[in-house]
Amino acid sequence: AQSVTQLDSQVPVFEEAPVELRCNYSSSVSVYLFWYVQYPNQGLQLLLKYLSGSTLVKGINGFEAEFNKSQTSFHLRKPSVHISDTAEYFCAVRLSGNTPLVFGKGTRLSVIA
Amino acid sequence: EAGVAQSPRYKIIEKRQSVAFWCNPISGHATLYWYQQILGQGPKLLIQFQNNGVVDDSQLPKDRFSAERLKGVDSTLKIQPAKLEDSAVYLCASSLERVSSGELFFGEGSRLTVL
Numbered sequence: 708a709q710s711v712t713q714l715d716s717q718v719p720v721f722e723e724a725p726v727e728l729r730c731n732y733s734s735s736v737s738v739y740l741f742w743y744v745q746y747p748n749q750g751l752q753l754l755l756k757y758l759s760g761s762t763l764v765k766g767i768n769g770f771e772a773e774f775n776k777s778q779t780s781f782h783l784r785k786p787s788v789h790i791s792d793t794a795e796y797f798c799a800v801r802l803s804g805n806t807p808l809v810f811g812k813g814t815r816l817s818v819i820a
Numbered sequence: 821e822a823g824v825a826q827s828p829r830y831k832i833i834e835k836r837q838s839v840a841f842w843c844n845p846i847s848g849h850a851t852l853y854w855y856q857q858i859l860g861q862g863p864k865l866l867i868q869f870q871n872n873g874v875v876d877d878s879q880l881p882k883d884r885f886s887a888e889r890l891k892g893v894d895s896t897l898k899i900q901p902a903k904l905e906d907s908a909v910y911l912c913a914s915s916l917e918r919v920s921s922g923e924l925f926f927g928e929g930s931r932l933t934v935l
Contacts, residue, residue: 750926810862
């Protein structure tokens with residue numbers, strides 16, 4: 708079965724600084740990868756997804772992620788964060804078949820003014 | 821386009837009581853999911869429906885949890901009797917296709933506190 712590991716439970720960063728949120732997955736077959744964001748008291752919103760093709764994926768709000776098959780990673784990056792980026796970020800994976808979305812435990816990003 | 825609707829947003833009950841959550845997916849979305857999100861953890865799938873049929877309920881605690889989607893549209897998740905460890909946010913999501921590349925659209929969740 709596939710699984711997702713988010714290496715950092717909390718990441719504090721100053722406003723306008725760059726940030727990287729790490730995600731590693733385990734699967735013996737090809738997968739689809741997702742990053743979701745959850746603002747306080749709200750549902751999950753898709754930031755970006757990797758299905759196939761270019762390994763660098765651009766999403767909403769200036770975020771991007773790079774799929775690295777050899778390292779089984781899908782790290783999320785933003786070159787300059789804003790206060791409004793403070794939220795919980797979840798990495799998730801699905802197999803190529805009809806299987807449910809499996810989430811990591813999440814990383815809480817706190818942007819400090 | 822209206823999003824996934826869930827109610828109630830908040831519910832507080834005592835252990836051994838029962839509770840029900842309702843979800844109305846995005847119009848036309850055949851697949852519906854219920855996830856449980858315990859504080860500090862990622863969402864965990866409870867049950868997946870394709871139209872009104874169950875695709876995956878392997879992680880649903882069937883001794884106390886039940887879910888239905890009778891007409892293939894809205895869905896109800898019930899817990900009876902509730903335990904303290906059921907305190908969580910219950911997220912409903914829907915997707916357009918059954919294939920795994922599809923994006924899931926989430927509702928705002930129903931936060932359950934069991935005292």
